[in-house]
Amino acid sequence: MLFSSTEFIFLFLPVCLLVYFFLAKRVAYFYAKAWLLAASLFFYAYWNPANVWIIILSCTANYAVGKKLLHSKNKSLLLITIALNILVLGYYKYTDFFIANLNLVAAQNFPLLHIILPIGISFFTFQQVAFLVDSYQGKVPDFSFSDYCLFVTFFPQLIAGPIVHHGEMMPQFANPQSRTLTWENFTKGLFIFNMGLAKKLVIADSLSVIVVNGYQHASALGIKEAWITSLFYSMQLYFDFSGYSDMAIGLGLLFNIHLPFNFNSPYKAINIQDFWRRWHITLSRFLRDYIYIPLGGSRTSETQTSRNLLLTFLIGGFWHGAGWTFIMWGALHGIALNIHRAFSKLNIKMPNAFAILITFLFVNITWVFFRANSWDTAIHILRAMVGLNEAQTGFTLINDYYNLPIWIAATVLLFGKNTNEIGAAFKPTLVYGLKFVFLILLNLLFLNSSISQEFLYFDF
Amino acid sequence: MNPYKKFLFRYGGCSLLAVVLLVGINIWIDLYGLFWRKDAINVYSDERTSKYLLAHKYVPENFEGYILGPSLSANLNPKEIPGLRIYNLSMMGANITEQNAVLQKALQKGTPRFVILCLHPYLTADHGMKTGMINPKEYYGAFGSYSLYKAYGIALVRSLNLMPGKYPKNQFNDYGYNFYNHILQKMPVEDKINAELQVENAIPTAIDSIALTEFDSMINSLTDKKVAIIAYYHPLPYPLYKKYQTQLDAYKQKISNHLQGKAVVLDFNTEENAAFTRNFANYIDHGHVSEQGQRTLLHQIISNGKIRPAN
Numbered sequence: 001m002l003f004s005s006t007e008f009i010f011l012f013l014p015v016c017l018l019v020y021f022f023l024a025k026r027v028a029y030f031y032a033k034a035w036l037l038a039a040s041l042f043f044y045a046y047w048n049p050a051n052v053w054i055i056i057l058s059c060t061a062n063y064a065v066g067k068k069l070l071h072s073k074n075k076s077l078l079l080i081t082i083a084l085n086i087l088v089l090g091y092y093k094y095t096d097f098f099i100a101n102l103n104l105v106a107a108q109n110f111p112l113l114h115i116i117l118p119i120g121i122s123f124f125t126f127q128q129v130a131f132l133v134d135s136y137q138g139k140v141p142d143f144s145f146s147d148y149c150l151f152v153t154f155f156p157q158l159i160a161g162p163i164v165h166h167g168e169m170m171p172q173f174a175n176p177q178s179r180t181l182t183w184e185n186f187t188k189g190l191f192i193f194n195m196g197l198a199k200k201l202v203i204a205d206s207l208s209v210i211v212v213n214g215y216q217h218a219s220a221l222g223i224k225e226a227w228i229t230s231l232f233y234s235m236q237l238y239f240d241f242s243g244y245s246d247m248a249i250g251l252g253l254l255f256n257i258h259l260p261f262n263f264n265s266p267y268k269a270i271n272i273q274d275f276w277r278r279w280h281i282t283l284s285r286f287l288r289d290y291i292y293i294p295l296g297g298s299r300t301s302e303t304q305t306s307r308n309l310l311l312t313f314l315i316g317g318f319w320h321g322a323g324w325t326f327i328m329w330g331a332l333h334g335i336a337l338n339i340h341r342a343f344s345k346l347n348i349k350m351p352n353a354f355a356i357l358i359t360f361l362f363v364n365i366t367w368v369f370f371r372a373n374s375w376d377t378a379i380h381i382l383r384a385m386v387g388l389n390e391a392q393t394g395f396t397l398i399n400d401y402y403n404l405p406i407w408i409a410a411t412v413l414l415f416g417k418n419t420n421e422i423g424a425a426f427k428p429t430l431v432y433g434l435k436f437v438f439l440i441l442l443n444l445l446f447l448n449s450s451i452s453q454e455f456l457y458f459d460f
Numbered sequence: 461m462n463p464y465k466k467f468l469f470r471y472g473g474c475s476l477l478a479v480v481l482l483v484g485i486n487i488w489i490d491l492y493g494l495f496w497r498k499d500a501i502n503v504y505s506d507e508r509t510s511k512y513l514l515a516h517k518y519v520p521e522n523f524e525g526y527i528l529g530p531s532l533s534a535n536l537n538p539k540e541i542p543g544l545r546i547y548n549l550s551m552m553g554a555n556i557t558e559q560n561a562v563l564q565k566a567l568q569k570g571t572p573r574f575v576i577l578c579l580h581p582y583l584t585a586d587h588g589m590k591t592g593m594i595n596p597k598e599y600y601g602a603f604g605s606y607s608l609y610k611a612y613g614i615a616l617v618r619s620l621n622l623m624p625g626k627y628p629k630n631q632f633n634d635y636g637y638n639f640y641n642h643i644l645q646k647m648p649v650e651d652k653i654n655a656e657l658q659v660e661n662a663i664p665t666a667i668d669s670i671a672l673t674e675f676d677s678m679i680n681s682l683t684d685k686k687v688a689i690i691a692y693y694h695p696l697p698y699p700l701y702k703k704y705q706t707q708l709d710a711y712k713q714k715i716s717n718h719l720q721g722k723a724v725v726l727d728f729n730t731e732e733n734a735a736f737t738r739n740f741a742n743y744i745d746h747g748h749v750s751e752q753g754q755r756t757l758l759h760q761i762i763s764n765g766k767i768r769p770a771n
Contacts, residue, residue: 183464190468402610428467433474436467440475441482448597449606 024179097322156251189253196246204240218380222391226384310334493518500634505614508593520570529578548636690765695728
């Protein structure tokens with residue numbers, strides 16, 4: 001059930017909200033939370049009911065170990081449990097990758113298992129690993145099993161983030177003030193949800209048509225088509241994923257739960273470090289706190305710091321997908337961060353516009369590895385971008401220009417105020433009222449059109 | 461009252477009113493004859509979506525026969541045939557899956573007396589929907605959707621003749637005729653045919669097995685309803701046909717076997733029809749017929765197929 005589907009918007013969400021606030025007000029908050037947990041599990045089961053046991057088992061086991069770690073500080077237990085979490089993720093996500101590479105290296109022909117990845121497993125595994133580490137370090141207060149399960153399974157963030165931290169979620173679920181409907185949160189939540197929905201339905205999905213065509217015909221692209229394909233993907237990914245995050249944040253607010261921001265105009269970044277402070281912020285936070293710092297962070301020698309950065313981003317790349325293209329993407333970002341560290345010591349200031357352009361171009365090129373289904377596809381597109389591919393006659397990348405106004409609007413929106421800023425400034429005024437009505441009409445129009453597609457980050 | 465609550469009720473109410481108003485306008489316009497319109501309705505844009513939606517009500521309620529096929533038959537103008545109300549459900553680039561989906565929609569609402577089916581290897585070369593344009597969701601789209609507003613925009617462009625090169629004013633008519641000739645015709649016919657003769661495997665004749673199953677299913681759905689089927693092998697320019705005769709004859713043999721006893725089968729590639737296929741004035745390119753060609757062809761189908769006006 002996608003956030004951008006009619007069954008979610010007109011059936012699941014209203015029923016979930018109505019029953020939640022009814023139970024919270026008329027019965028007991030405990031039952032309201034139990035309802036929210038059940039609804040979240042239903043939401044998860046909607047994709048594949050057989051996978052519900054994975055998340056239930058994962059929650060139960062990690063909760064039990066977390067409780068134990070709080071009191072025993074048993075490092076072996078911590079390491080074994082983290083390893084088990086990673087093993088489960090590895091089994092579902094990386095088995096075929098390892099078999100394929102083993103076949104290649106050892107000239108074998110072991111059959112691939114084609115295991116279907118349970119949706120959201122990369123996200124809830126990270127969240128629970130963070131929880132285990134913090135429990136061991138005594139940073140977790142006492143908590144109930146229901147609050148813990150709700151923290152992991154809360155449906156707005158379950159499938160594709162933001163990657164929430166127990167420290168910011170469980171106190172909110174425990175807070176009695178969360179139980180009553182708050183008109184301000186509710187209205188803001190609806191407004192932010194609609195902004196995210198428009199980013200997804202109107203912009204990302206219309207860009208997707210061109211991107212899919214370009215990547216499917218990578219060898220046919222000339223320089224112009226290759227640049228259009230890569231630039232459109234950069235925009236599509238941003239509007240798709242940040243749109244999803246906005247919807248998650250908006251949905252959280254409907255339940256009086258504040259989810260962390262995940263994007264802050266990333267393409268306005270003036271260097272690659274700045275980019276990672278603006279792009280998928282909750283992932284950057286996780287990688288920093290649970291990989292980079294434990295590796296030694298920047299409090300070691302220059303060489304070790306460089307190694308830590310590179311390792312962190314290699315892991316980040318591999319987390320995104322089981323493929324060499326993802327590892328390459330992570331490596332390029334790790335290398336770029338190291339170059340940036342060295343460059344920033346020279347104290348050379350460059351004009352902001354130039355810095356933004358350089359950063360964007362680099363990010364845009366690395367997205368080619370991120371998006372390409374194979375190494376060959378990535379190389380075809382990159383070669384075409386530098387003019388080494390001849391455009392194939394008879395191939396047309398853009399078949400019509402009906403969506404041109406949307407593409408122009410998308411480009412403008414990249415550099416305007418972002419949804420966090422607009423949401424924060426939201427007031428119950430006429431101007432926002434007109435924006436609210438416009439967004440609702442636009443979303444209904446596109447919701448009722450047959451072009452909507454899955455969110456890109458569901459694959460990770 | 462809490463200002464946020466007031467805001468929500470006020471602008472939520474405005475949104476609801478705006479939705480009701482916009483949906484009301486779209487129902488009033490009724491571009492695809494789904495709700496109330498009884499008059500003649502043209503196609504304006506997205507031939508697949510339009511013909512699929514028109515097949516819900518307008519086509520079955522107003523026509524006694526249909527023409528089915530890809531672009532090769534889409535430019536046959538049924539209005540040329542007096543006394544018969546035939547709707548051309550053919551679609552540019554359509555394969556059997558798409559054509560069958562549109563036909564089945566029309567059959568749900570009514571039964572025609574006859575169908576004219578254009579046969580060419582293209583129709584059964586592959587299967588599956590080529591686009592998302594033929595989609596049950598499009599019915600709800602007629603209340604207000606991206607494709608509906610796009611159709612309004614193109615209808616306006618056509619009626620004001622703003623882009624005659626891309627959207628000619630009278631490209632379609634209310635009988636489903638698609639006069640695409642001057643959009644497709646790019647070079648002298650002889651040159652195009654000669655160029656095509658140089659192309660290796662210019663007419664792939666392989667039949668997709670699933671497409672053939674769908675073809676059988678479509679034919680059976682028509683015979684079950686006792687609809688007369690007049691199937692014709694589209695006349696190909698003589699030199700092209702001659703080049704691929706062995707493969708094309710094998711294709712025809714296979715298809716004719718599947719139509720045995722179920723359809724009247726006409727072949728316009730025989731020597732008796734060579735006067736037509738040798739005359740390039742009947743073509744606009746290597747296969748699509750010209751205005752002159754379509755007139756002759758349609759009249760021959762009607763007379764050879766013995767299609768008579770209903771009593």
